[in-house]
Amino acid sequence: MVAGLIAPSRAPDSVPAGVPAPVRGAALSLRDVHHAFALRKAPLPVLDGVSFDVEPGAFVALLGPSGCGKSTLLRLVAGLEPPNEGRIAVDGAPLRGPHPSRGLVFQDPTLYPWRSVIGNVAVGPEARGRARAESGRVEEALALVGLSGFSDAFPHQLSGGMAQRVALARALVNAPPLLLLDEPLGKLDSLTRLTMQAELVRLWQDKGFTALLVTHDVEEALMLAQRILVFSDRPARIRADIACDRPYPRHREDPGVVADRRAILDLLGTA
C-alpha cells in the first residue's frame, strides 16, 4: 500500500496499487421524464418527456440552448432531486438518492473554501470513511488534472480553470461507473481545453466509465462523444439523437466533423 501512495508516472499502464481495476460503465435509462420547478405564479416546466438509454461505457454529449434544462437533467440522474414524473434507472435499478457511484462535476466548481486543494479532492474518500486507504487515489486524481504542485493551495488562490480541474479530480477520485459532467471545461482557455479534452477521452478509454457530458460547444461534443443528444428550448425534449462513431483521436478539420458541426448548428439555430 505504502509503495503505491504516489503515482509514479502518468502512463496508462502503470496504475498504482490501491487503485481498483477499470470499472465497468453503468447502464442508464430514462423513461418519459417530466420535471417542473414550482415558481410563485405557475410551475415552470423544464423537462418534457425525456427518454433515452445509454449503454454501459458509452460517451454521450448533451447539447442544447442555455436554460433549457441540461443541468436539471444531470441533477435528476445524480439523484439530488426526484423527477416529478417518469423513471430513471441505473443498471436496471431505480434511483434512490445520490450515490458515490454516480459522480457529478458541477457547472460551478463549488470547492470548499476552507479546504486545501488536496482536502477538496479527498472529500469523497473521507465521506465514505476511506480517507487513509485511498490517499494514493487522491494524489493520482490530482496528478491527472495536472495540479500536483498545488495540493496545499486554497481555492481562493486558484484561477477559475484550475478550480474546475480540482472539481473534476474530486469527482474522479471515487472512480464512478457513471460520470456526469456539466460543462467541466467551460472556464478553461482554449489551449488547456484541448489538452483536457484529450485527457478526458484517454481517461474514459482507460477506466471504462459511462460519461454524460453537457456542453455548449458543438465541436467539443463532436471531438469527445460517441453520441450526441440535441435538446430543444425549455421545456427540453430530445430533438435529435446523432451517432458519432469516428475513431479517436479525432481531428477538427475532418470533413465529416465539419459537416456534422454545420448540421448541428443549423439544428440549434432553428430550435
Next chain:
Amino acid sequence: MSDIALVRADGAVRRPAFLPALASVAAAAAWIGLSALVALPPDLGDFGFTRELAIGFAGFGALLLAAGFLHPGEAGLVRRIQGWSPWLVVLAGLLGLWELATAKRAWLPMPFFPPPQAILEVFVEDYARLADSVWHSLRLLAGGYALGALAGFTLGVAIGWSRNVGYWVHPVLRFVGPLPATAWLPLAFFVFPSSGAASTFLVALATGFPVTVLTWSGIAGVNKAYYDVARTLGAREGFLILKVAIPAALPHVFVGLFMGLGSSFAVLVVAEMLGVKAGLGWYLQWAQGWAAYANMYAALAVMALACSGLITLLFRVRDRLLSWQKGLVQW
C-alpha cells in the same frame, strides 16, 4: 521597512536606516524629559512613589535610546520599538500632562484624580489583592464563557440544522434572548445555591445568546450547493453537519463568540459588584467605598488589559482556524 533600498533618480542607492533610529531617539528624549518632569518640580501632595516613577520612566527612556542605536536588522523587537516610536512620544506627552494636572499643578480636584505615582503605589503595595481579584474574575469568566459558548454553539447548530428543533426553540429564543442577562440577576441570586453558580449562569447566558443566533444564521446561510457536492460524493448526514455545515458557518460563529465575550465582560463586572465578593468588579466597588480612587484607576487599567488580552486571544484562535479566509478584520 527600513531596509528597503530607495533608488533615486540618479540611480544611486540610499538606505534610509537613519529615519526610524531618529524617531526612536526622539521617543527616548520624550521619556527622559517626562522622567525629569516627575522628579524635579516638587509634588503638591504627599505621594510615596514619585522617585520610583521617575526612575522607571528614565529607565524606559534609556531602553528606547539603546534601541535607537541598535541596527534594526533581524532583531524583531528593536524594529517593533522603532515602529511604535511616534506613539511612544505622544504617550509620554499625555503622561506628562496628567502629571502636571495632578501632582505638580493640581488643576484637577485631588482625591478623585490621583497622579501616576499614586497608581504605581497601588500596583506595588496592593499587588497581591489585585492579582487575586484577576484570578477570581478569570475563573468565573472562563467557566461561564465556556459553558455559554458550548451551549450556544450546540443549540445554534441544532436550530440551523433541524426544522423540529427550530420549531420549538426559536420562539423561546426570540422571547427570552434579547433580555439583558443582568435582568436575571436578582432571580439568579436566590435560585442558585451560591453566588458563584449564579454568576456563572449569568455569564453563560450573556455569552450564549449571541453565539446561538450567529451560529444558527451561519448554518442557515450555508451555500446549498456545498451539500449537493458532498452528497454526490457519498456523504451522510454526520459528514454534512460536521464537515460541511460547521466549517462553512465558522466565520459567523466567531462573530458570535466575539460579541458574547463583550457582553460576558459586562455581566461579570455587575455580578461581581452585586453578588460575588471577589474579582475585579468587586475590587472596583470596594475601592470606591473606601474612596481609594488610585486603586480604582489601577483596577480599571488591569481590567482593560485583561479584556483586551482575551479578545486578542480570541482573534488569534480565529485567525488560525480561518486562515483560508481572505480579508479578515484585524484586531
